[in-house]
Amino acid sequence: MASRVPRLARNVAIVGAGLSKFGAFPQKTSRDLLFEAFSEALGSADKGLAAEDLEALYLGNFSSDLFEQQTHMGPLMAEWLGLLPKPSVRVEDACASSGVAFRQGVLAIASGMYDVVLVGGVEKMTNLPSERVTDTLATASDSVFEFQHAAFTFPGVFGIIASAYLERYGATPEHLMRVAIKNHQNGALNPKAQFTSTIREIMEARARRLRERGEAAPDWKDEMDFLHDPRGNPVVAWPLRLFDCSPVTDGASCLVLASEDAARNFSDRPVYVAATAHASGGALASWPDLTSTPALRVAARQAYEMAGITPEQIDLAEVHDCFTIAEVMATEDLGFFRPGEGALAAAEGLTARDGPRPVNTSGGLKAKGHPVGATGTGQLVELWKQLRGEAGQRQVKGRQLRYGLAENLGGTGGTCVVTILRQGQS
């Protein structure tokens, strides 16, 4: 691999962004979800944007094949959004599908082929019963060796990773629970989130329901009592419990990208793409150590080099907390914390919305939800809002935000995408 730091032939900016409501919507199809995000994205451009301004669609989608028996989503979605005959490309890299799709949109503009491109992601997951969802997601591992023969699904894999991490660094399940508490606190301020309740609120509602059913009233004084109680938070794959896991979600997200010149036609305050990096990782069995994701360290290094900054300059981040342990490890692999210290971050308030380095102000995959193909661009929608000061009640306050980073993971790190956005020109 060339060791040169890549330089795009043209700079690329984001001029619009939108998210559908995330959740379980039996009455909505992929078309409905994507249209919701698309409408918000067009409406978000300062100077207006219309479908006819768009020249191509890059769509992240993990597996409408298995979820909906629908392949070839690109032109179907392009038709629904009124984009025909413009080219539409479906990109699949598991849960990083739209992080990768975004990147292809950036490269397509940098190449000179297009000036304005729509990127996005969609996943309609709740058609299937939840055990079939878990099996469907497991096809993103090395399916024959890890899933079909070994019956390994992702909660199991991340349970093993969490065990290794806790063992190595003397961290405890409480450290992971603090991540969930923080992300639910953020999600409670995000009207698009799947869960808009804090864990305390969920605890109180659960206690009420148990009492109404006449069961022994639980003695939960705070969230930690609740999260240690199998009636509140059953074990899924030790040491991970229910509230360590992101939910099954329907949702969509969109961004409109433009060349630096074209961006001025649509936006007063475009957000610039400072870096886009992508690395592939091997099967878990090839990792030298389960407590750090090899390909993520590669992608992070490349992203900082491309942006010309250090991890200390990142003002806020959206990271891929498919499980709480994944947030902890990501904040270390991204260079925010030293190995073993990421576990303490949430407990010490370092990653809180009002802390020194806010992580997952959107609520993260944990509380905002994880419609897998929509997650990557969904993270960037949050950064766009935060960097423009438009994140409402969850806006990070008290300082100028310049750099936001998003980390999007496919599988256990088979795909790692790191994007750095910048408010203001370089």
Add this chain to the structure above:
Amino acid sequence: MASRVPRLARNVAIVGAGLSKFGAFPQKTSRDLLFEAFSEALGSADKGLAAEDLEALYLGNFSSDLFEQQTHMGPLMAEWLGLLPKPSVRVEDACASSGVAFRQGVLAIASGMYDVVLVGGVEKMTNLPSERVTDTLATASDSVFEFQHAAFTFPGVFGIIASAYLERYGATPEHLMRVAIKNHQNGALNPKAQFTSTIREIMEARARRLRERGEAAPDWKDEMDFLHDPRGNPVVAWPLRLFDCSPVTDGASCLVLASEDAARNFSDRPVYVAATAHASGGALASWPDLTSTPALRVAARQAYEMAGITPEQIDLAEVHDCFTIAEVMATEDLGFFRPGEGALAAAEGLTARDGPRPVNTSGGLKAKGHPVGATGTGQLVELWKQLRGEAGQRQVKGRQLRYGLAENLGGTGGTCVVTILRQGQS
């Protein structure tokens, strides 16, 4: 859409190309097939090429999800080819998956992000019984409306298209049979083809088998007798018969792309990408007329504009003959023949290997085979060989070949990709 003719920021060339054997291989996995194509591609570079020269992988794959219960093929294949931690992107646009993947590789190099990129495609289809293959392919239509409710599969759809064409232009099934005869003649000279027999040879073998079984000896004097006889060529979806349809195939194809500067390190005679165009089309019900593919006309126009040439300047073409009627229509939509005259081309020898405009010298999807995700880059492997004069027994002779065109179709034209390659610099 901007009406400007797109200009890539950097020129892109092909410096290596390879194909696996196409066929039905119960003992080979996707990994095996792709490795076969990859090895040939590395070996084909005039000055040598190694895995470490490659910076990224763009992989077309239609639906390993449904064929193999394996998603997230990008990193899995990258690992197998020794490319980790380089980025790997799986692209899906039905039967045009690798045509679209190729295009993303071109744009990635033009963007300045990479200098050398591997593109390719793979599909392992014969794991499933053939009726399930037909249903799996049908998910590439508008699945709910066209397939799940209307029970429309692709042979049925192309049967209707063929009926409309024959009716409108007074063409006959014999015109379509001539396409099959021509493509089998070419495939018989292609050692990588699934069918390496001419239709006459297939006819003679079939007659022998019928006689051996003691059945009434068929009175087949020539291919036309055979192709009209349901014992030789049963109807699949009127007016299409067995030999109008491409087969179910396992296979893979690879190309190595490089920036114009980097190309000199690997190749004495790189083949240049003169144009890459891609358009999306709507559901069949929206077409003004079933005898021409709207999005293909758009993509063709864009490709000629980008290359700065006219259809007359194309020396040879690989077109997407998933069914014989599709070759006929493509040659009209690409501007080689006037509407209604494409049907006569094969019968009159105009598209023969030694005719004025050879079409599908590889054998086409019809005889070479159609491993759907591998077809787009597979077509370009043939053009690479022909333009370099390395197509062996099926080499087009007697004149200098300068421009080759490939047309790759997804669904019935939901995705249309047109690529023009050029031998020699512009």
